[in-house]
Amino acid sequence: MITEINFDGIVGPSHNYAGLSLGNLASAKNLGKVSRPREAALQGLAKMRANLERGLAQGFFLPQRRPDEGWLRALGTTPEAASPALRANAMSASSMWAANAGTVSPASDCADGRCHITVANLVTMPHRSHEWRETLAQLQLAFADPEAFCVHGPVPPPFGDEGAANHMRLCTRHEGPGVEVFVYGETGGPFPARQHREASEAIARLHGLDPERTVFALQSPKAIAAGAFHNDVVAVANERVLFAHELAFADRDALYAELRAKLPEIEIVEVPASAVSLADAITSYLFNAQLVTLPSGETALVLPGEARETPAVWNWLEAHVAGNGPIRHLFVHDLRESMANGGGPACLRLRVVADPARVDPRFLANPDKLAAIEAVVREHWPEAIAVEDLASPALWRQCVAARAALCTALDLREMDRDAF
Ligand code: SUG
Numbered sequence: 211m212i213t214e215i216n217f218d219g220i221v222g223p224s225h226n227y228a229g230l231s232l233g234n235l236a237s238a239k240n241l242g243k244v245s246r247p248r249e250a251a252l253q254g255l256a257k258m259r260a261n262l263e264r265g266l267a268q269g270f271f272l273p274q275r276r277p278d279e280g281w282l283r284a285l286g287t288t289p290e291a292a293s294p295a296l297r298a299n300a301m302s303a304s305s306m307w308a309a310n311a312g313t314v315s316p317a318s319d320c321a322d323g324r325c326h327i328t329v330a331n332l333v334t335m336p337h338r339s340h341e342w343r344e345t346l347a348q349l350q351l352a353f354a355d356p357e358a359f360c361v362h363g364p365v366p367p368p369f370g371d372e373g374a375a376n377h378m379r380l381c382t383r384h385e386g387p388g389v390e391v392f393v394y395g396e397t398g399g400p401f402p403a404r405q406h407r408e409a410s411e412a413i414a415r416l417h418g419l420d421p422e423r424t425v426f427a428l429q430s431p432k433a434i435a436a437g438a439f440h441n442d443v444v445a446v447a448n449e450r451v452l453f454a455h456e457l458a459f460a461d462r463d464a465l466y467a468e469l470r471a472k473l474p475e476i477e478i479v480e481v482p483a484s485a486v487s488l489a490d491a492i493t494s495y496l497f498n499a500q501l502v503t504l505p506s507g508e509t510a511l512v513l514p515g516e517a518r519e520t521p522a523v524w525n526w527l528e529a530h531v532a533g534n535g536p537i538r539h540l541f542v543h544d545l546r547e548s549m550a551n552g553g554g555p556a557c558l559r560l561r562v563v564a565d566p567a568r569v570d571p572r573f574l575a576n577p578d579k580l581a582a583i584e585a586v587v588r589e590h591w592p593e594a595i596a597v598e599d600l601a602s603p604a605l606w607r608q609c610v611a612a613r614a615a616l617c618t619a620l621d622l623r624e625m626d627r628d629a630f
Pocket of ligand 1: 226227228229230231234237238302304307309310335338375439440442443551552553554556557558
């Protein structure tokens with residue numbers, strides 16, 4: 211049975227606030243703050259558990275091995291000898307944001323009838339540029355069935371690709387054919403445009419997408435400059451619903467017209483800047499919500515607590531739900547630890563439309579498995595990390611041992627190796 215499965219990145223034991231992401235306002239603002247990795251992982255697990263209870267299919271990805279000694283070795287150094295900046299880049303737990311793991315095209319969109327996944331190269335940010343090797347190994351393991359999946363290596367640099375965070379899919383039902391929308395940036399004023407059109411076009415070709423059902427849309431430079439470093443900070447789609455901020459796209463009229471022509475059933479829910487400013491949309495992560503179809507067929511939004519705390523945002527949402535809008539339910543989660551690095555509910559998950567029976571079952575969640583992960587987190591994850599702690603050999607050892615314990619608990623010991 212083809213369904214949408216949300217694979218959440220388990221927050222890794224080295225989760226910290228080193229302020230590494232230029233253009234990500236939360237990351238810059240929280241530079242130097244003491245992180246709480248254990249709490250962060252528990253917040254993520256609570257969201258997974260709640261989505262499972264809502265009747266949604268849930269999977270997970272392992273955190274990566276940190277410090278990434280292989281990457282440091284390739285740079286001619288070690289965790290001990292590296293500069294503080296390189297060391298912080300080698301310690302980031304940024305693979306938790308699984309929306310950046312890759313771009314997924316379900317089988318019904320692809321010429322060969324298989325689900326295609328291209329691992330994201332994440333070349334723009336040094337701390338994320340070394341994620342893809344381990345992500346690729348994990349995708350190849352989870353989606354190993356060659357009849358159902360085709361996993362591609364990264365698009366070669368210099369073309370930046372940040373995966374599903376800049377990709378939306380519109381369709382009448384997940385299992386049917388969809389219209390895939392690739393959103394790319396050209397300039398973001400002081401901030402980098404992380405998704406390049408050349409990379410998106412390469413992925414569309416590699417996945418064998420029908421050009422008639424593929425759309426390339428330019429992200430508004432204003433949105434990038436305001437802190438929308440990925441399009442999923444200002445827009446999200448699910449089945450026939452596109453939920454977007456008025457200022458998300460460079461030419462919204464042309465995009466909406468193209469989408470209406472390709473999918474006449476589309477429902478576009480646009481939030482005007484007069485109701486919610488771009489600044490409020492970005493601090494609250496209104497659009498970095500999971501827009502999901504519940505088993506009842508109704509559409510729901512899984513939001514971070516910050517959305518409820520931002521009056522303009524919450525007023526808009528309550529009015530929408532009270533009216534006849536397509537979003538019928540609001541679920542709010544405390545994801546403060548991830549949010550403080552610019553990662554909301556939608557960043558934490560990669561959507562894969564596929565038959566769960568074709569996925570390696572070790573990556574699929576159930577209540578017992580989530581309880582087992584929670585036990586490992588409670589026992590092994592550090593309680594707090596200050597930026598100075600990133601130089602501590604004891605912390606490196608704890609992070610490696612914690613991840614190894616998780617691999618063992620999930621019967622995924624083959625992932626417990628240096629992927630570089
Ligand atoms: O790439 N933050 C991530 C957040 C990614 C959010 N993902 C999506 N929007 N889909 C990033 O900017 C912060 C790391 C630090 O500062 O240590 C960070 O990498």
